[in-house]
Amino acid sequence: MKEERFTRLTQGINLSHWFAxxxxxxxxxxTRVTAxxxxxxxxxxFRHVRLPIDPNVLFNEKQxxxxxxxxxxxxxxxLDTILAEKLGVIVDLHxxxxxxQRLYRDVNFVNNVAKFWKSLAQHLSTRDPELVFLEVLNEPDVKDPKVWYKIQPQLLAAMRSGAPFHTLIASSNLRVGRNWDNIAALQLLSPVxxxxxxxxxxxxxxRPFVSQGATWGWNMLRYFHNVPYPSNPKxxxxxxxxxxxxxxxxxxxxxxxxxxxxxxxxxxxSSAAAWAKEHQVRLTCNEFGVYRRVAPPDDRNTWIRDVRSLLEKYNIGWSMWDYNHGFGVMKRVNGQSVPDLGTLQALFA
Structure with missing residues (x-):
């Protein structure tokens, strides 16, 4: 892949709660996201957006x-609206x-999803491959990553059949065993x-910092408020x-x-970057962020700056989660959504 195309996968933002x-x-x-x-x-x-799409928007299992x-x-x-601004777009199956869970245990379902991805990729193949990227699956989550890593090549092959010239994005499993460690799971992946x-x-x-105050996932998070970053005992x-x-x-x-x-x-x-170097592949982090509700704003922006700077240091593409929701680059002021200048500075300064 040429450097210019990979550069498009840097400095991105997720458009959540639109098609998923x-x-x-x-x-x-x-109405969710306007021109x-x-x-x-x-x-x-921003250079690109990541567009999560629930397969139920387009997928009919019977056909x-x-x-x-x-x-x-x-x-x-x-897509027309996004591309009119010359923004790249990751079409993310979300x-x-x-x-x-059906994908992990049902071979027939895998075959149907492969057929679906081929058709969707064919439809998207008329779009500029310098701007449109296809992501196989958001956050695969199975206790044994090998289960997902056996499925993924079939889906990528179907996508490639439909879109011969577009860059595809493969996904590492979300965890290893009971441990939520996306980078450790990445290191178990063999590139296609x-x-x-x-x-x-x-x-x-x-997690105690980035997801503090959340009402989903680990039940302790709802008790965490004003958790600092960086952390120390004092x-x-x-x-x-x-x-x-x-x-x-x-x-x-x-x-x-x-x-x-x-x-x-x-x-x-750096351990993720070392894996990419070993296998001579490109790497991107298309979700990172801090839940806004109770996180100290300055600490939140410090964490975002640290992560963004490290991703750039190791030549890893990035897309922050998200534009205008719980982790957003936008914030509410007097009932209006406005850009958070501190977060923008953390992302671009």
Missing amino acids: QAPLTHKNFQ QDIQRIKKMG PEKLNQENLEYLDRA PQARFK KDPNVVYNFHFYTP LVAAILPQIKNETARKRLREYGKQRWNAQKLEELI
């Missing part, structure tokens, strides 16, 4: 080769958990024999009186002792 993670209605497709939003994203300095034409029109309009594939991981580490001790759950306090003490900082983050990100 939200009601899959024509109204949402039309003005895309123009604003361009002016902010996997036939895309839902009515919804496809809305997707095409969205299913719910049930879809992924296709030089036009980029490999992807997500980065939400350390800084964490200052917030412990606010934490009402003893197990949560114990976990936060551990977080303080671990002394999370840029150097500790670099140990992880």
